[in-house]
Amino acid sequence: MFEIKISYDELLSRLGYLKTKTKIKQNLLNVIVEIINLANKLFAPKVAIAFSNDILINDVVFLNKKFKIKSDNIKQLLNNCFKVYGIFVTVGKALDDKIKDFGKRREFCAAAILDAAGSVAVEKVINIVNLKIKNYENKNGNILTRRYSPGYGDWKLESNKDFYNWVGAKKIGIILNDFYQMKPEKSISALIGVTKNYNTMD
Amino acid sequence: MNKTDFLNILKEKVLIMDGAYGTELQKRKYLDDVNMAEELNIKYPDRISNIYADYINAGADIILTNTFSANSIKLKQYGLINKANDIIGNSIDLIKKISKNVIIAGDMSSVGEYIEPLGPLCFDEVYEAFAFQVKILKKYGIDILVIETMTEIKETKAAILAAKDNFKGAIIVQMTFSKDGVTSTGTSLNSFIALCEGLGVDVVGLNCSIGSKDLSRLIKILSKDTYLPISFKPNAGVPILINKTTYFPETCKTFLNSCLKAYSYGANIFGGCCGTNPKFIKTVANMLKNKLPKKRLANEKYFLSSRINAIDINKINRPIMIGERINPTNRKELQKELMKENFVSVKDEARSQVASNVTLLDINMGVPGIDEVKLLKNAIIQIQEIVNVPFCIDSSNVEALNEAIKNYAGIPIINSVNGEQNKLETIIPIAKRYGTKLIALTTDQFGIPDTAEKRLNIAKRIIGFAKKFDFEIENIIFDYLVLAVSSSQKQIRETLRAMEMSKTIYPKCKLVLGISNVSYGLPNRQILNSTFLKMAIKSGLDFAIVNPHMNWNTYNKLAENLFKNGTAVDMDNYISNFSAFKKCTKKCEDKKLPINKQLYLAILNGSYENIKEIVGEIIKFEINPFKLVNEVVLSALEVVGKKFSSKEFFLPQIILSAKAAQIAFSTVKASLKRKCSSDSKKIIMATVMGDIHDIGKNIVIAVLESYGFEVIDLGINVDAKTIINKAKEINPIVIGLSALMTTTMPEMETVVKLRNSMKLSAKIIIGGAAVTKEFANDIGADGYACDAMEAALYVKKLF
CATH class of the missing domain: 3.20.20.20 (Dihydropteroate synthase-like)
Structure with missing residues (x-):
């Protein structure tokens, strides 16, 4: 468990606010501050990580000889990688429940702001995890590829199921529905490769 | 054991509490074949007895019952409410069978959801859930109560009140804090102390989740501001879940060092939370058990x-x-x-x-x-x-x-x-x-x-x-x-x-x-x-x-x-x-404006609170209030749209203005008892099958309603057949489809094809994060909108 707080500026930016152009009225400003305070109370970030040094790239990518990824994009990403991290993060169910609650009560403004707050927070969580892994690998002279998630490019969202099982994301309370989407909604799954090759992007 | 006896013991010597159950049960693979850890008490009592015995042998004076989540809300969730007596009763009997000398502490923790306004529960529901648990714990004979791992102060209050109303023995309350001394829901250490002392708690403490070193630092702060005895029950460091295994970084030695520090600050009870095990407890017991507690002078405070x-x-x-x-x-x-x-x-x-x-x-x-x-x-x-x-x-x-x-x-x-x-x-x-x-x-x-x-x-x-x-x-x-x-x-x-x-x-x-x-x-x-x-x-x-x-x-x-x-x-x-002094009075400029201007500004500013009143005035004095409201609202929304395009307004402002406009229309319509004609201005909205995201759809609905359209929201994950059947039934002018994921976008085409095969006249407009104009053209949709305002403008153009 670690703490996550988001700032007013981060949330405004997510909502499409432009410093030079957008003018906020006091009533809206009050609502936004209120929702940030609420959001910061509801975040309960959790992280699950798996890694594998056993990568086999043929027609498909095999991790640990079991987890199979059928994606040319992933093949390209992991080319020259000797290690792969799988990451699932979430900011928890309480936030999702509150967004739904606002929606039910037709408080769409509050729902939209809280939803944006959740998006900012979950991205912040995965960025923190990404940075920690990066720092750890850099110490050993390694560099990271960029992050890649099921549903990007030709890595099908269906892959999220095997990916989920490999990382063990159930342990942090993430559930996959029949369409391979995660609940809580403010969750992210991603894969990162580790390489010695500086030509691979970071 | 009555409260006075327990508190007298605390004055004389340090007591050792047990260590973790959850992580220990996981490690020993004892949680296989049960839905919640408490079910072990009736299904595999030996597994729980093993852990109890290990902690008693390690030197624990206080053993917590395996009832952490045995409140009525959690037991209902797991379908075990009818077995509550057996689950809680067995947890106590199992300890008694192993030792007659330990202090049995009824263990309680969070119900898993927050009290309003943070969550869906009301205070009384949570109070009752805890009261249910305390009554059974008391019935089967506990010595003290421990409320632990609490993160929300109102829930903690409910637990304390339920405990005090139903149990006369000593009550220990432990909350979980960040390194900064704040709970995840924003409560400070002093606010926690104020509540506990105010409600008459007997021992305050900290447990879980930041590791023993940082938690001992918080004990130092806590000990300066409370005169109550203190319990210290840290986890074995901040855990990390790697390759399906949870790792705790602390060793028995680092854990002991923190306990010794907490002892020097005046803590009275020492135990372990997640990641600790009987070895940790034995290490601490060897050094601290029965020691005379350090005297401390808490600040006088109010x-x-x-x-x-x-x-x-x-x-x-x-x-x-x-x-x-x-x-x-x-x-x-x-x-x-x-x-x-x-x-x-x-x-x-x-x-x-x-x-x-x-x-x-x-x-x-x-x-x-x-x-x-x-x-x-x-x-x-x-x-x-x-x-x-x-x-x-x-x-x-x-x-x-x-x-x-x-x-x-x-x-x-x-x-x-x-x-x-x-x-x-x-x-x-x-x-x-x-x-x-x-x-x-x-x-x-x-x-x-x-x-x-x-x-x-x-x-x-x-x-x-x-x-x-x-x-x-x-x-x-x-x-x-x-x-x-x-x-x-x-x-x-x-x-x-x-x-x-x-x-x-x-x-x-x-x-x-x-x-x-x-x-x-x-x-x-x-x-x-x-x-x-x-x-x-x-x-x-x-x-x-x-x-x-x-x-x-x-x-x-x-x-x-x-x-x-x-x-x-x-x-x-x-x-x-x-006598010549004149009081300054605040002017209310808006009130002086003509009523249509007031409505216009209220829509523009998204000040929906007074809309009903303003429209009420219009209804009272205008011959054709609907016409006036319609004109004013639409002209204000047009300006809102322009400001949104120029980025002067951003999303929340659009929604507030939409809400204000929607209230204006519904108020004037209700007063005229004019219902919408059955088929002229209805719109169906849905997030397509396979997609569970509804925030974008809801914003579009709010804006469409602000233009006076009647929107029928079919919800999320709606299949094509349901959408088209509804369209056949109510004959809408537009069907709006939303999809966030690239994987669910193809379902939009299914809806379009079904609409075509049924020869329905409703236009289909689509939108969502991954949807593009090109995609809309490819699948034969009639329109595409990149945001709620564009969707409203599209529908408006149909008239």
Whole structure:
């Protein structure tokens, strides 16, 4: 468990606010501050990580000889990688429940702001995890590829199921529905490769 | 074991508590084949006995029952509510079978969801869930209760009250904090202490989740501010889940070092949370078991608290300002808003008083003819989440007070009780139960006594009742009541004299006055109020109930003479000097505008709170109100749209304006009893099958409704057949489809194809994060909208 707080500026930016152009009225400003305070109370970030040094790239990518990824994009990403991290993060169910609650009560403004707050927070969580892994690998002279998630490019969202099982994301309370989407909604799954090759992007 | 015995042991020696259960059960693979850990008590009791025995052998004096989540809410979720007696009873019996010498602690923790407004549960539901658990724990024979791993202060309050109402033994309460000494829901260490001490908890403690080193640092802070014994139950470091295994970084040695530090700060009980095991406990027991606890001197304090903060009143300069502006008395506009449970102005007033540096906020919801119980409770729930200062909860309605205080996330002041016996007998027990401070007015059924001595007689009576109900007298704040100097010149001196005498006779009791009364009926009230406040401070005033927006730094000799001497000459001098004084009144510009302009600005600014009233005026005076409202709303929305395009407005403003417009239309339609024709302006909206995201769809719905369309929301994950069947039934002009994921976008094409095969006339417009105009063209959709405003413009163009 670690703490996550988001700032007013981060949330405004997510909502499409432009410093030079957008003018906020006091009533809206009050609502936004209120929702940030609420959001910061509801975040309960959790992280699950798996890694594998056993990568086999043929027609498909095999991790640990079991987890199979059928994606040319992933093949390209992991080319020259000797290690792969799988990451699932979430900011928890309480936030999702509150967004739904606002929606039910037709408080769409509050729902939209809280939803944006959740998006900012979950991205912040995965960025923190990404940075920690990066720092750890850099110490050993390694560099990271960029992050890649099921549903990007030709890595099908269906892959999220095997990916989920490999990382063990159930342990942090993430559930996959029949369409391979995660609940809580403010969750992210991603894969990162580790390489010695500086030509691979970071 | 009774409470006194347990507390006496704590004075003499350090006790060792057990270590983790959850992580230990996982490690031993004991959780296979059960839905929750508590089910082991009846399904595989040996597994639990093994862990109990290991901790007892390691040297634990206190063993927690395996009932962490055995509250009625969790047991219901797992379908085990009918087995509650067996689950809880067995957890206790299993310990008794292993040892007769350990202290059995009934273990309780969170119900898993928050209380409103953070979550869906109400306070009473949570209280009942805990009370259910405590009653069974007590029935099967526990020695003490441990409430642990709590992260939310209102839930902690519910648990403590349920424990105290149903169990007479010692109660230990442990919350979980970040490194900064704040819970995940924002509560500070001092706010936690204030609540626990106020509610009569016996031991306070910290457990889980930041590792022993950082937790021991928090014990150092905690030990300075509480006189209660302290328990220390850290986890073995911040865990990380790697390759399906949870790793805890701490060793027995690092854990012991932290325990030794916590011991040096004065902690009395030592145990372990997640990641610890019998080896950790043995290591700690070898060093600390039975040691004499370190003596410590906690600071003298007088805490009032909110969810976020506790304020030590003893550390604040006098007078302590209590903002009086959240009070609807003689404020018709505010009363109207509160009748509709509209708390917007009240929230604004709360924020502005805090900005004017009040230490506390008085909350009064006494609107004639209203359900005060409900209104005051909801006001407390809403306002306490937007400001951090503690409250003074102000009502003469006992039930309203009780509900409001129960739902308050901290230790407030009750305003007020007086010297009438029935009031004392009903309100002091409430103050006692919730650990609040209590303003006591020195008046009774015969009115305000005319002399200081008589007011002190009432104070004496109040003290007597406080003792009768075991209510500590330092929690009483006397109000010796100030009357208007215009009508009762001599009374001012009596009030000040009573205060001075009270400080001598009852030095532990603090003093409060509602200052504004003193100037009633006279010019330049600010000068009078401020001058009187300075005099009252000299007489020992602690709290002043005031309008914080006034200038409290002014002083006038004529005013002082009036208060001190109260002669006709003094009054003449004051009045002749200030008779020309004119009160500044705040202008309400909007009210002066023509009504259509007011509506226009309200839509533009998204000020939906007064829309019904404005449209009501239009309905009253316009021959064709619908036409006017329609024209004004649409012209305002057009400007909103333009401002959105130019980025002057952003998403939340669009939604607020949409809400305002939607209320305007629904109000005018309702008044005209004009229903929408059955087939002309209906729109179906849905998130397509496979997609569970609804926020974008909901925003589009809000904006479409703001244009007066009737939108039928089919929800999320809706299959094509359902959408088209609904379209056949109601014949909408437009079907709006939303999809966030690239994987669910193809379902939109299915809907289009089905619409075509059914030859329906409804246009299909699509949108969503991954959807593009090209995709819309490819699948044969009629339109694409990149945001809610574009969707509304598309639909508008169809007319």
